[in-house]
């Protein structure tokens with residue numbers, strides 16, 4: 001696995017971008033912001049089929065001057081699995097490591113919430129970036145099929161997650177106490 005970057009906290013994640021970046025978690029009350037970013041990036045109102053999901057997690061990346069430049073969101077697929085459903089970076093800010101920073105931050109958030117596996121689907125011919133980055137980040141392809149709707153192959157990438165730092169600390173504390 002590629003261990004070039006530490007991805008255990010938001011500040012570790014922010015540091016992989018090549019420009020000063022802040023990543024924040026936003027709640028459903030900021031759905032308007034996600035909608036605006038989604039339209040700017042995908043030129044499409046559709047974000048995901050439904051927000052009626054358990055464990056929704058939404059992240060926004062901001063530049064130093066507080067411009068929102070990218071987002072990434074996902075939700076609980078089952079007790080062990082976090083599904084990263086959608087994300088993107090505004091065109092004029094691409095290739096600055098922002099998508100990688102958002103991925104690292106979402107990995108950190110999913111790890112901290114106790115998930116054991118992080119997965120996402122992507123269309124490699126339509127959006128090659130997420131395929132290239134997934135392989136570079138140590139993900140493996142665990143499913144592949146053709147989607148007539150999107151006229152591309154749909155690949156599912158998966159990565160096992162570590163134990164959360166908070167649990168590791170608890171285990172150490174308990175170990176020391178006994």
Ligand SMILES: CC(C)(COP(=O)(O)OP(=O)(O)OC[C@H]1O[C@@H](n2cnc3c(N)ncnc32)[C@H](O)[C@@H]1OP(=O)(O)O)[C@@H](O)C(=O)NCCC(=O)NCCS
Nearest residue numbers: 087088089094095096097098099100127128129130132133
């Ligand atoms: C894919 C996307 C999110 C990448 O955002 P980004 O901020 O430019 O990505 P990063 O700068 O973090 O790139 C990280 C790595 O991903 C890979 N990558 C990113 N864009 C790529 C592209 N167009 N082609 C090939 N590889 C790409 C590279 O390995 C890159 O590392 P490098 O720059 O060191 O070579 C962005 O191009 C985007 O929003 N595209 C449209 C929407 C989309 O495809 N969303 C994902 C599917 S839902």
